[in-house]
Amino acid sequence: MVEQDEAVPVVAYARISADTAKDNHGVEDQHAVNGQTAERLGWTIVHRYTDNDLSAAKAGLVRPDFEAMLRALKAGHLPDGQPVRGVVVLADDRLTRRAGDYERFVDALTYEEGRVFADAKGPKNLYSEDVESMGLFGVVISKMEVRKMQRRMRRSHRRRAEQGIPVGGKRAFGWKEDKLTLEPDEAKWLAKAARDVIAGKSLHSILREWQEAGLRTVNGKMWASRSLKLALWNPRMCGWRKHNGELVRDANGVPVVGQWEPVIIPKEWMAIDAIFTARVGANVKADGTVTDYRTPSHLLTGILRCGKKKPDGQVCNAPLRVSTRPDLSGGFIYQCPSREMGGCGGTARNGAKIDEYITEAVLAKLEERAAKAHRVEAEWDGEEELNRLTGKQRKLLQAWQDDAISDELFFPENQKMEKRIKDLRKDRTQHALRVQRASAVTDNVREQWHSDRLEIAQKRALIRQALHAVIVLPVGGGGRRPFNPDLLVPKWTED
Known part of the structure; x- marks a missing residue:
């Protein structure tokens, strides 16, 4: 160890974060205590390291100044060459709260003989195995306290959630500062x-x-x-x-x-x-429906499918793409991509004429459904089964907690019920979507369509309500032929 009358160059480390703020130690207060400790011991602080608002308890969280301090200790000097022979901190739990970090600190400090360490209580000899063990024990105790606080916090959040109480932090957009009243x-x-x-x-x-x-x-x-x-x-x-x-x-x-x-x-x-x-997870589904993340450019992109058969007898089924054709009315065509792009390249059709025909067919289908909607109660038919299963699940859980049934019986049965309940809830949300969208499709859907009040994305959403896809059959015979709507095969969602 260094003699007491020797002016020892040391560094100071301070940290304050969410899990230590309750101790009322600000960074400046910590450094003031560190300075008093160093002065009392005859040491000189040559650099101060600070990791403010960075918890020492979180796994994977990097504390830049802590890491820089370890490098300086290992090297024995600061980047500018100033010697470093020790560390002074307020307390061990301001330095580390994870056993791995404490071990790395001790290894760096004791890399050479004669290094010193002190907290507000006084110097500690980290070269002693007993002192190092006590330090590790303190880290374990500190970690246990952190976990207790985290569990209490989680329980508090859960309790507030179950009581319908707003969480802390900033207000959400749409509500005032009280988090209860609408803005x-x-x-x-x-x-x-x-x-x-x-x-x-x-x-x-x-x-x-x-x-x-x-x-x-x-x-x-x-x-x-x-x-x-x-x-x-x-x-x-x-x-x-x-x-x-x-x-x-x-x-x-x-x-x-x-x-x-x-x-x-x-x-x-x-x-x-x-x-x-x-x-989540897909843009184009197997049934041919697509999800728009951006406003699309054409009405039926991805909805039209190639119906030409390949040499092996399988239908191509590739989604048709749009190509510009200034020589045609409308200025574009829908065509099957090349073999290199996953299609067959053998189907192409006038885009404007297909849009016109499919639009008319879809509007007629939506008007028919709107008329039926006036006579049908929009109720989800799975509510009774969902209520029955949730009640049965509660009884099963109570029986298991009362040791009336074994683990071998409870867990398989509960797992099956959980899956079915999850499927029913998913079906209920899908039903809600159908009802909400259907409520916007009234007898004047044709008027809405042609009034320019609907964007192309909204028109495509209406089309996907009515259609899974449209199969475009090949013309055959080569050359240009008149538009034939019989070669378009709609696959209606109700068929």
């Missing part, structure tokens, strides 16, 4: 955006409207597609809340209603949930 102008924009999404309008178009209107987030930033999507997908919109990725439900499986004012009704949010959930 009228923002809520109006949210409600309109939600209903536009349900009607089939793309997020890209909605985002452009918000940006042109100069809307900002609660942090004063411009809206982006992701932030807009998350705002609309938040169940807070209809008065519900998620916790750990799941809707918070009561003992009967019913979503807990929060204390804040809703922007839209639950069925509308369930429709939005169905739309965004369907977009």
Whole structure:
């Protein structure tokens, strides 16, 4: 060890973060104590390291100054060449709260003989195995306390969620600072955006409207597609809340209603949930339906499928793409991509004429369905089964907790019921989406279509309600032939 009357160059380390703020030690206070300790021991602080707002308890979190201090200790000097022979800290838990970090610190400090270490209580000899062991034991105790705090925090969040109490932090866009009362102008924009999404309008178009209107987030930033999507997908919109990725439900499986004012009704949010959930993982589904992330350029892109047979007898089924043809009326064609691009290259048809024919067929189908909708009650037919299963699941759980049934019986049965309940809830959200969209399709759908009030993305959404796909059969015989609608085979969603 270094003699007491020797002026020892040491560094000081300070840290304050969310899990230590309750101790009322600010960084300046910590460094003041460190300076007093160093002065009392006759040491000289040559550099101060500070990792403010960085928890020492989180795995994977990098503390830049802590890492820089370890490098300086290992080298025995600062980057400018100033010698370093020790460290002074307020307390061990300000330095490390993970055993691995403590071991790395001890290894760096004791890399050479004669290094010193002290906290507010006085110097410690980290070369002693007993002292090092006590330090590790202190880290373990500290980690246990951190885990207790984390568990208490999780329980608190869960309890608040079950009581429908808003969480802390900044207000959400659409609500005032009390997090309960709607902010009228923002809520109006949210409600309109939600209903536009349900009607089939793309997020890209909605985002452009918000940006042109100069809307900002609660942090004063411009809206982006992701932030807009998350705002609309938040169940807070209809008065519900998620916790750990799941809707918070009561003992009967019913979503807990929060204390804040809703922007839209639950069925509308369930429709939005169905739309965004369907977009996860795929753009084009096996049935030929597509999801629009941007406003598309053509009405039937991806909906038209090539019906030409390949040499092996299999139907091509590749989605037709758009190519410009200034020599044709309408100026474009739908055509099958080349073999190199996954198609057969053997089908091409006048785009404007196909759009006109399919539009008329779809409008007729939607008008027919709208007429039927007036006579049919829009109720989901799985509600009774869902209620029965959730009740049965509660009884099964109670029996297992009372040791009335074995683990071998409980877990397989519960797993089967959980899967079925999950499937039923998914079907309910899909039903809500169909109902909400159908409510916008009235007897005047033709008038809406031709009035330019609907964007192309909304028209495509209406088409996908009516159609899975349209199979385009080959003309045959070569050369240009008159447009033949009989070579278009619609695959209606109800067929």
